[in-house]
Amino acid sequence: MNSKVSAVNFIVCLGLFAASSAAAWAGSHDALKEALEAKYQLTKTGIDRIRVTQPGTVFVVEKDGISGDLASDMTFLNNKVHDGQVAQAGGFMAAMQGKTTSRDLKAGDKVYLFNVDVKDDQVQFFIITCDTYDVNVHGSTKQTRYKAQLSFELGKDFMATATPEAVEKAVEAVIIPEAEAQAVSTKTVELGQTPEQVKAALGAPDKVIKLGPKEVYVYKDMKVVFVDGKVSDVQ
DSSP, X not given: OHHHHHHHHHHHHHHHHHHHHHHHHTTOHHHHHHHHHHHSOOOEEOXXXXXXXXXXXXXXXXXXXXXXXXXXXXXXXXXXXXXXXXOOOOHHHHHHHTSTTOEEEOTTOEEEEEXXXXXXXXXXXXXXXXXXXXXXXXXXXXXXXXXXXXXEEOOHHHHHTOOHHHHHHHHTTTEEEHHHHHHHHTOOOOTTOOHHHHHHHHOSOSEEEEETTEEEEEOSSOEEEEETTEEEEEO
């Protein structure tokens, strides 16, 4: 009898522990912020954000369309990210993003993360470019970095139960730590592999095209062609 009671108590305690662990993230902005900053080391800069005093995690930009402004500017260009896509601003912000001192980041550019903020419906990443660039301001040329705000619009329902891993997945569709990007780039595709083997190596494709016995997986920088379920060509 005692052994049965002990077993029941153990199962109940285990269930309560699992529930409390999951609940620890739910609605806890501070806990989520701390977890993200533990995964991604923040970069420390001087007041003008041009001088880097302590480099942190280097990220590689995965998606085009991120607009940045001068690192020393007081304002931030807010780039909204929804379902892995960087949204274009409208109205006043569109004019700001088109100003002569702004710069559009490209896939492959490298950036630092210098601040993280967690809101009820989104997570905000504040980034600066690793490289410096020549810019003409008031007739004189100077070196500067560019900064930008990435607002990952995840929604209140998502954020209510968001785990660090779920947020990281959303973030890394747009900017990914350089070490992880390099690990992905070393993965290879070979003739004769199955779709499952290719997805294990490269992840889910951006698009799938089906043409009878022929199937094409479209990735950002390559196309993998299958015939009868086997890799026949890589373009």
